[in-house]
Amino acid sequence: xxxxxxxxxxxxxxxxxxxxxxxxxxxxxxxxxxxxxxxxxxxxxxxxxxxxxxxxxxxxxxxxxxxxxxxxxxxxxxxxx
Numbered sequence: 001x002x003x004x005x006x007x008x009x010x011x012x013x014x015x016x017x018x019x020x021x022x023x024x025x026x027x028x029x030x031x032x033x034x035x036x037x038x039x040x041x042x043x044x045x046x047x048x049x050x051x052x053x054x055x056x057x058x059x060x061x062x063x064x065x066x067x068x069x070x071x072x073x074x075x076x077x078x079x080x081x
Contacts, residue, residue: 008059010027014046015043021041025045025060027058029056034080
């Protein structure tokens with residue numbers, strides 16, 4: 001099951017709008033196919049994804065801690081498999 005958030009283009013505006021908090025994010029291609037699920041401090045992670053061209057779209061959800069983000073990302077990956 002994908003994150004229940006709308007896709008955004010992965011660009012400088014999306015990175016600037018991302019919270020400086022822990023969370024889970026999905027990277028997708030132009031068709032909305034999920035390419036990767038990961039976690040971390042969202043703004044930092046998305047800066048890296050943008051710099052490396054890891055996807056063209058992104059969506060995320062915040063968590064309260066990095067540990068919660070790690071657990072949620074692991075559960076999310078299992079559901080996608």
